[in-house]
Amino acid sequence: xxxxxxAPPAAGKGAQSGMISKEYNIPHxxxxxxxxxxxxxxxxxxxxxxxxxxxxxxxxxxxxxxxxDDCKNGYVLDGFPRNNSQIEIYERIKNISNNKNNVVIVLDxxxxxxxxxxxxxxxCPKCGSVYNELISESxxxxxxxxxxxxxxxxxxxxxxxxxYDKRYDTYLKETxxxxxxxxxxxxxxxxxxxxxxxxxxxxxSKVIGGFNDRY
Ligand code: AMP
Numbered sequence: 001x002x003x004x005x006x007a008p009p010a011a012g013k014g015a016q017s018g019m020i021s022k023e024y025n026i027p028h029x030x031x032x033x034x035x036x037x038x039x040x041x042x043x044x045x046x047x048x049x050x051x052x053x054x055x056x057x058x059x060x061x062x063x064x065x066x067x068x069d070d071c072k073n074g075y076v077l078d079g080f081p082r083n084n085s086q087i088e089i090y091e092r093i094k095n096i097s098n099n100k101n102n103v104v105i106v107l108d109x110x111x112x113x114x115x116x117x118x119x120x121x122x123x124c125p126k127c128g129s130v131y132n133e134l135i136s137e138s139x140x141x142x143x144x145x146x147x148x149x150x151x152x153x154x155x156x157x158x159x160x161x162x163x164y165d166k167r168y169d170t171y172l173k174e175t176x177x178x179x180x181x182x183x184x185x186x187x188x189x190x191x192x193x194x195x196x197x198x199x200x201x202x203x204x205s206k207v208i209g210g211f212n213d214r215y
Contacts (some may be wrong), residue, residue, distance in 0.1 A: 001026075002100050003076045004090075006179060007011045007107035009050075009164055009169040010114035011193045012120070012200060014130050015138075016107070017078040019201050020208075022105065032081040033128055034061045048157040049169040052082065058090045063096065071097040083174040087181060104182040105204060109191035111168055118164045122153035137196055 003020060005013040014030060021028035035043055036063070046053050065071075081090040081141060094102055120134030124146035124148055131146075132138035133155060141147050158167070182188045189207045193200045 001074045002005065002098070002102045003074070003108060003208070004080075004094075004102065004104045005078050005182050006182070008109060008111075008114055008175075009167040010117040011107035011109040012117075012197060013078050013107055014128075016105075016193070016201060016204060017076040018128075018130075018157060019197075020076050020204065023205075024076075026074040026076060027068075028076045028078060029065050029071070030128075031058060031062060031077075034065060038134060045209065048163075048176065050158050050163040052170075055085060055089060058086065059093070062089070063093055066096045066195070067095055068097070074098060074100045074162075081178060084178065084181075085157070087178065102186055104179075104186060104188045105207075106179055106188060106190045107200070108175060108190055109188075109193045112196045114168065115161065115164055119158050119161070121156065121159050123156055124149060124151050126151040138161075164215050177212070184198065 001024070003017075005017060007013040014032075017028045017030065020026070032047075035047060035057075038057075041051055043057065058080065062088065066075065066077075081087050116134065117132060119145070122131045122133060122140075122144070123129070123133075127146065127149045129146055129148050130138075131140045133143070144153050145151070146153055156163075179188060186196040189204075191200060191203050191207070
């Protein structure tokens with residue numbers, strides 16, 4: 001199964017993608033993470049302002065990543081497609097390494113809930129694990145330190161209110177309309193992601209099936 005997340009900022013798509021990846025043993029492909037690893041000043045600036053990076057960069061990065069062997073049994077795609085012009089790229093690359101079913105999961109979350117979440121988010125610069133100091137079940141065991149690899153946690157440059165507002169407006173204007181396209185062309189599941197990470201994950205598990213209650 002290939003899973004695509006459509007979600008506003010701070011809806012938890014990174015955390016949910018990671019959990020699905022672990023449960024199904026399929027890779028978590030995050031275009032945001034791929035972009036953060038590119039050594040380019042223009043891209044770094046676009047990321048810090050929450051602006052979309054050019055489609056040719058996005059297509060190149062995703063074509064390379066989705067062509068890798070570990071995507072043969074499916075993948076979780078996080079952060080793409082994000083606007084109408086990326087649908088065409090998505091259709092070109094979605095089955096580049098397999099012929100699995102493509103399932104779209106939409107995470108629904110009110111704007112204010114997302115805004116509160118963004119203020120507490122910390123990320124591990126080494127392994128990419130995400131924590132939240134304002135949400136008890138998402139706190140690291142030791143303040144400021146990654147549970148998994150012991151590195152100091154960092155705040156993402158784009159995790160501030162101004163950038164959040166801009167990204168949420170962009171989501172409503174450019175990304176949310178894609179849901180109509182997917183409704184007409186495949187399977188779309190809506191999940192309420194204002195619940196806790198675990199409850200949201202359980203709801204996702206119910207719709208995609210085959211899970212146990214390990215989490
Ligand atoms: P994310 O990690 O998904 O929250 O994305 C972080 C940032 O990466 C966004 O604010 C954009 O600047 C950039 N970005 C992520 N996905 C895309 C995309 N599909 N197209 C263009 N830029 C993107």
